[in-house]
Amino acid sequence: MKAVCMYFELHQPYRLKWFWPDHSEGFERYFDTAINREIFEKVADKCYLPATKTMLQLIEQYEGDFRFSISVTGTLLSQCKKWNPKVIELFQALADTGCVEFLDETNYHSLAGLFDDKSEFIEQVREHHKLISETLGAKPLFFRNTELLYNNSIAKTVSEMGYSGILIEGVDGLVDTPNYVYNSKNCDLKVLLRNYKMSDDIGYRFSARWWSEYPLTASKWADWATHQEGEILNIFMDYETFGEHQWTETGIFDFLRELPGEVLERNLTFQTPSEIIGKYDPVGEIDVKDLSTISWADIERDTSAWLGNDMQRRCFEEVKLLEPYVKKTGDKELIKIWKHLLTSDHYYYICTKWLGDGDVHSYFSIHTSPYEAAINFMAIINDFKSQVFKNLAAKDKNIYT
Known part of the structure; x- marks a missing residue:
């Protein structure tokens, strides 16, 4: 009997504000509370609340x-x-059903997995595990990395942390078909x-009416699905598919309600x-x-969505060097x-790809172009750098000598 394995990712970043030095301090100096709340509340109303209620109804309906x-x-x-604890209550209800497996990832949806030294990556994953355990009462055993970023060293680190498996993209040419379980090379980790x-x-x-x-x-x-070759069918997508990327008017919720019965x-x-x-x-x-x-991003399915141009690489290196x-x-x-500042979205907004991929990169971005996003991000990095060294200088007068 073939199995359908459905996985949904839920994420919203803290977007950066249009930066100009002022008297604000701490987190609010760099991140736009008003726009972040506005976007969160819109997506919660369109997706998180109705989609999760629908999921709970379907779990009950199909026992x-x-x-x-x-x-x-x-x-x-x-x-x-x-901004809306009701969403967390619904996530807790999902966990309580015993029919939903919560997965671990980097707490900040970050690019830390691309560091040569994996200590920050490990720290963020452990922080996420603790948060999910304490907030939702779930203790994840399976892993998914930010944007399904994957290579052998990431797999080895995830295996050494004790996870039993990992989700990745079924990139063309990697295997004959994605519809089976695989092993990761040189470590005990199912893929x-x-x-x-x-x-x-x-x-x-x-x-898509052109389809x-x-x-x-x-x-x-x-x-x-019944005619797919293999033993399993791994269906992974953004949770925002339901109500946000695909609006209610498209019939996406009707599709969701009918899907379990048809399968x-x-x-x-x-x-x-x-x-x-x-x-x-x-x-x-x-x-x-x-x-x-x-990764699962864009046509290339590599790291180019975040590190494909000089602006992205410079911003990433500047943040990484500050660690x-x-x-x-x-x-x-x-x-x-x-x-x-390591959250992948900041680098995603600086991507200079166009056509279909460009439209995806601009979604939820507050910037009118990737160049403006890069200039703004670098301004924030430079100001943040001054804040860091001001703090160090106050503790050690000899830090610059």
């Missing part, structure tokens, strides 16, 4: 046969706590690969990642060299700001 996995970044959870075509049929093409398969129905999609009627099952690797044996090995890091100095301050607020 636990509808099962899936989910990950929630620490940045989003902190926004929920401040589940996203079937990007079947996932994107829902996440991206659902409301030859429009309109997509739950029945049609379930028929396709189950065809003798397919829903299973979580941990259930999948407990049932199916690996059929091969995944080998991704560090210089060939993969020892920021941590030497011991200042919790400065450390918090620095970790949030």
Whole structure:
């Protein structure tokens, strides 16, 4: 019996403000509270609240046969706590059903996994694990990295942290088909690969009138699923697909409500990642060299969405180089700001790709162009750098000698 493994990612960053030095201090000096709250409340009303209520209804309706996995970044959870705790209550209700597996990731949806030294990456993952355990009562055993960034060294680190498996992108040419369980090279870590075509049929093409398969129905999609080669079908997408990326008017919620019944009627099952690797044996090995890091972003499915141009690389290197100095301050607020500057979204907004990928990069960005985003980010980095060294200088008068 073939299994459908559905996974949803939930994330909102703390967006940077249009920066000009003023008398504000700490986190509010760099991050725009008003715009962040406005975007959060819009997405909560359109997606987080109605989608989660629908998920809970479906779990009850199908008496636990509808099962899936989910990950929630620490940045989003902190926004929920401040601006709508009802969202967290619904996440807690999902955890209480026993039908939803919560996954771990970097707490700040960051690019820390791309550091050569993985200590910051490990620190952020542990922070996320603690937050999910304390907030939702779940203790994740499975991992998904920011934007499904993956290479052999990331896999080795995740394995050494005790996780049983990891989600990655089913990049063309990596394996013959993503529809099986695989092993990671040189470590004890199971790998589940996203079937990007079947996932994107829902996440991206659902409301596309130019698409030859429009309109997509739950029945049609379930028929396709039954004809997929392999043992499992890994369907990974943004949770915001439901109500935000695909508006209610497109019929996406009707599709969601009908999907479990159509899938189950065809003798397919829903299973979580941990259930999948407990049932199916690996059929091969995944080998991704560090210089060939993969992701689920854009046509290239590599790191170019965040580090593809000189502006992105310069910003990333500047933030990365600040790590020892920021941590030497011991200042919790400065450390918090620095970790949030590693959030992948800031670099994503600086991407200079155009056409379809460019439209995706501009979504939720407050900037009118990637060049403005880069200039603003560098201005913030330079000001933040002065704050860090001012703090160090106050503690050690000889720091510049």
